[in-house]
Amino acid sequence: MNDIPLIVSTDWLGERLEDPKLRIVDATVFMKFPEGGGPPNVESGKTSYEQGHIPGAIYADLVGELSDKDSDLPFTVPSREAFVKKLTELGIGDDTYTVIYDQNALVGESVAASYWASRLAWQMRYEGYDNVAILEGGLQKWQAEGRELSTEQPSYPAASFSGKRRTEMLATKEDVRKAMDDEHTVLLNSLSPEEFQAAHIPSSTNVFFGAHADEETKALYNEDQVRASFEGTGALDPDKKVITYCGGGIAATWNALLLNNLGQQNVAVYDGSMNEWASDPSCPIVKSEV
Known part of the structure; x- marks a missing residue:
């Protein structure tokens, strides 16, 4: 293929x-x-x-x-x-x-x-x-766009698969602990600015996953606009690794995808995200004082 x-x-x-x-x-x-x-x-x-x-x-x-x-x-x-x-x-x-x-x-x-x-x-x-x-x-x-919909539920013949797991694409809690003090790794929180301000992992920066597309048409903004969303975070630096996270490891994959699409290939998703991090008392959290 x-x-x-x-x-x-x-x-x-x-x-x-x-x-x-x-x-x-x-x-x-x-x-x-x-x-x-x-x-x-x-x-x-x-x-x-x-x-x-x-x-x-x-x-x-x-x-x-x-x-x-x-x-x-x-x-x-x-x-x-x-x-x-x-x-x-x-x-x-x-x-x-x-x-x-x-x-x-x-x-x-x-x-x-x-x-x-x-x-x-x-x-x-x-x-x-x-x-x-x-x-x-x-x-x-x-x-x-007026395109066709269907209610038929197709089925396909069972397939075979020979690919190998890419362990570098998933970040663990321990990976995130190390990343907090690693200048070569960017921790990228994908939640809204309000949620980020309320609580986030130390040293992380914020790019809201919902900031990349038009709310009415659902179309992505052009590449320059999407790239601008990540400017200043270090996430576009090809010499750095990026770990994206959110609340439960869902929205983080959207930012990871867009970074890949912009050419940043060294991206991992913290699968446990804040659900896991906040449930562990030993994990530090930056919280808003408001």
Whole structure:
């Protein structure tokens, strides 16, 4: 398979819908924030997928099937065996290429970012899949352009997969501890400025994951604008390593993807993120005094 871009347009995908080697994946998860505050309620996007999706798309359940059910933390990576088994059962393997989308499904928030799609893409690359792309603007942009939806739920023959895990793409709590005092590593918090000010890991800098795309059209800003978001953080320095983190390791994958797309290849995601860090009393946190 030839390499495909990290991010593809709706036109790019529309021209390839009939390609037998293409696998389109809906990775939607809904996060609903309680009115009184507190952690979000997380719901599968399977029902929404069944009501209408891009023709040929299959659904991948990040919450129920592609996260570690035995972990004390939500959404952490499952075993390699379980992950690869599920994807090959879906028909994704060595002889296919994958385009992933979601519905920008942060209910109650106006954020344009395909962070659930980027989460699945990051997990796939971590396990050694190469030909994986994100659909720019997700399902919302596809629909806004008047493109076709389908309710058919296709299935594909089981695939085989021979890729190797890329351990350098995942950062652990101990990696982050070391990074706090390492001038050659940039810790990049991907949450909103308000959340960053409230609590963050020492020495980290902040680039909000929702700052890179138009809230109305869901299209990414041009490359110069996206690059400007990261200027001054050190994250674009090719001689440095970047570790992105957020609340639970989801939004961090969106910033990681965009950095990769800008040419910064030395990027890891702290999978446990603040869920893990804040639950350990030995881990220092910078908190707002307000």
